[in-house]
Amino acid sequence: MGILRALFSLCVVTSFLSLGPRSSLGRSHFHKGKQSSAHRVNGGHRVVESPVRSPAEPPATGASTSLDSCVFDVRSFGAVGDGSTDDTEAFRSAWRAACSVESATVLVPSDGVFILTSTIFSGPCEPGLVFQVDGVIMPPDGPDNWPESDSKHQWLVFYQLEGMTLRGEGTIEGNGEDWWNLPCKPHRGPHGSTLPGPCDSPVLIRFFVSCNLTVKDLRIENSPQFHIKFDACEDVHIEGLSISSPAFSPNTDGIHIENTRSVTIYNNMIGNGDDCISIGxxxxxxxxxxxxxGPGHGISIGSLGMHNSQACVSNVSVKNAVVRNSDNGVRIKTWQGGMGSVSGISFDNVYMENVRNCIIIDQYYCSNKGYCQNQSSAVYVSGVSYANIKGTYDVRSPPIHFACSDTLPCTNITMFEVELLPHEGELVDDPFCWNAYGAMQTATIPPIPCLQDGQPESLQEIASPDC
Structure with a gap:
């Protein structure tokens, strides 16, 4: 919670901040094709997680700096947009110029394909800044072409900003296919071969320590890892995005949020190889x-409490959603040994089509099956409602699965108008429940006799002072 309090203070006093010099983070760049020397950049520094701001540099000669339009076209700063030239420095220059002008727009024109290496666009900036993507922007094509000096954990980062908008009619293309084939977890590797140890794969778009953000109307596709991530942010509006990657693409969550509050996610279409929306x-x-x-792994809260950590999630509402051809529908997943709580969660009017594990609470989540130790502490799950959940399920798994902690039961689970039928085959009428308590407000299909009425006789003391 300390990071959220710090974020709140940042949003209140952003206009009064005065930070030290900010590196433009120049570095050697991948060149997809032959490139003129005017666009080559030598040497540089590794991307860092928390850059600091420097004064904006003056725009290049010929840049549009009219105070009437306040439009900073990246081509006016030297961007070529031919799909092979490295245009990173032109984008940085356009950003620095726009950052110092109120209600400015960084324009990525519709008639170009622009290659960028890993870049941090940092603030604070003047109010009303818009990053308008009408063309195509993309990173280097795969890990073999990724500059050695660049971070392999992130591509485009927007840092310490207030009141910024990312929008447009264009596409942010991730060039993720070669990343997905890396022979390390969670990637499958060529021909199904996977070596131990995690992969270093970049998040495509990351917002970090920022507030009052809008992201809308873009197409985002084929990310090496998460498509878009919000970390330590507040007051975020996401609308009208089309996010797509193949069903086999590993760890490609569509929208991921963590340590972030006051978020609206409206009218988006997401198909990928992992969670559609994940809430950390x-x-x-x-x-x-x-x-x-769909396809994907549905809408997930978690995983929470990894490495015996504290995790707090509250007041999450999912309404008028459709989940198709997915491994999961609506899911809450926690690790054994965690602390904290999940509370005030509602799923209302969700339609499922051919979904495996339509409704699931799993407090025994383990990404490495067989290597997770049994532990007594848990993230407390309480106050979860399911209303008007209808559609069809994949009969390979029961459509309802409540696996709650041995020592800390799930409580106040309510079911209303839940009707789930097999997509193909015969009805599976044995939902799984373990240590789950709640109320059946209407009859359900299939019936859930294993959900225990009322409250457990005793609950151990919940140590979650910051939740």
Whole structure:
């Protein structure tokens, strides 16, 4: 919670901040094709997680700096947009110029394909800044072409900003296919071969320590890892995005939020190889409406409590959603040994089509099956409602699965108008429940006799002072 309090202070006093010099983070760059020397950049520094700001540099000669339009076209700063030239420095220059002007727009024109290496666009900036992507922007094509000096954990980062908008009619293309084939977890590797140890794969777009953000109307596709991530942010509005990657693409969550509060996610279409929307620890007041998911792993809260950590998630609402051809529908997943709580969660009017594990609470989540130790502490799950959940399920798994902690039961689970039928085959009428308590407000299909009425006789003391 300390990081959220710091973020709140940042949003209140952003206009009064005065930070030290900010590196433009120049570095050697991948060149997809032959490139003129005017666009080559030598040497440089590794991307860091928390850059600091420097004064904006003056725009290049010929840049549009009219105070009437306040439009900073990246081509006026030297961007070529031919799909092979490295245009990173032109984008940085356009950003620095626009950052110092109120209500400015960085324009990525519609008639270009622009290659960028890993870049941090940092603030604070003047109010009303818009990053308008009408063309195509993309990173180098795969890990073999990724500059050695660049971070392999992130590509485009927007840092310490207030009141910024990322929008446009264009495409942010991730060039992720070669990343997905890396022979390391969670990637499958060529011919199904996977070596131990994690992969270093970049998040495509990351917002970090920022507030009052809008992201809308873009197409984002084929990310090496998460498509878009919000970390330590507040007051975020996401609308009208089309996010797509193949079903086999590993760890390609569509929208991921953590340590972030006051989020609205409306009218988005997401198909990928992992969670459609994932909600991590430290999130509260999240409103999700009119989202279509699939293929993928559905809408997930978690995983929470990894490595015996504390995780707090509250006041999450999912309404008027569609989940198709997915491994999961709506899911809450926590690790054994964690602490904290998940509370005030509602799923209302969700349509499922051919979904495996339509409704699932799993407090025994383990990404490495067989290597997770049994532990007694848990993230407390309470106050979860399911209303008007209808559609069809994949009969390979029961459509409802409540696996709650041995020592800390799930409580106040309510079921209303839940009707799930097999997509193909015969009805599976044995939902799984373990240590789950709640109320059946209407009859369900299939019936859930294993959900225990009322409250357990005793609950161990919940040590979650910051939740």
């Amino acid at each position: 620890p430290g999130c509260s007041d999240v409103d999700i409406q009119n989202v279509t998911c």
